[in-house]
Amino acid sequence: MKESIPLTWRKIPARYRLLGVKCTTCSTYYFPKRLVCPKCRRRGRLEEVRYSGKGKVYSFTEITSPPVAFQDQAPYVLAIIELDEGAKVTGQIVDARASDVKIGSRVDKVFRIIQRDDPEGLIHYGFKFKLV
Numbered sequence: 001m002k003e004s005i006p007l008t009w010r011k012i013p014a015r016y017r018l019l020g021v022k023c024t025t026c027s028t029y030y031f032p033k034r035l036v037c038p039k040c041r042r043r044g045r046l047e048e049v050r051y052s053g054k055g056k057v058y059s060f061t062e063i064t065s066p067p068v069a070f071q072d073q074a075p076y077v078l079a080i081i082e083l084d085e086g087a088k089v090t091g092q093i094v095d096a097r098a099s100d101v102k103i104g105s106r107v108d109k110v111f112r113i114i115q116r117d118d119p120e121g122l123i124h125y126g127f128k129f130k131l132v
Contacts, residue, residue: 016126018050018109019051020032020051021047022046022049022085023039025037026039026040026044029049030046034046049085051085053109053127055106057079057080057093058082059079059080059103062077062078063075063076063077063078075098077092079091079092081107081129092129094110094112096130100131105131110127111128112125113125
């Protein structure tokens with residue numbers, strides 16, 4: 001499913017800057033941003049946080065049969081990254097094979113093309129991760 005242009009533009013701050021929130025009540029970090037803390041519910045107070053993009057691999061898999069929009073990238077490694085601040089994000093690990101990645105491997109955020117709506121369509125940019 002392709003995103004609409006307005007939706008893509010609304011998501012740019014989070015997509016480009018890795019913005020999330022921290023609950024000041026329970027000190028839990030979340031990505032993407034949300035309006036209510038799942039732990040504290042209405043008692044929670046959320047403040048915006050810009051994550052460093054540094055973290056470690058929490059879990060990963062190699063994708064060999066991707067969705068149509070990502071077939072040109074297969075095979076690729078998709079991981080859950082635990083950021084140094086504590087939030088977990090899903091992202092692709094670039095310039096690496098599954099055999100290079102280990103649970104606990106250090107990663108850093110990089111800015112790359114996510115997908116293209118060819119021909120001559122919108123190019124979606126965002127963050128991916130690279131082994132350190």
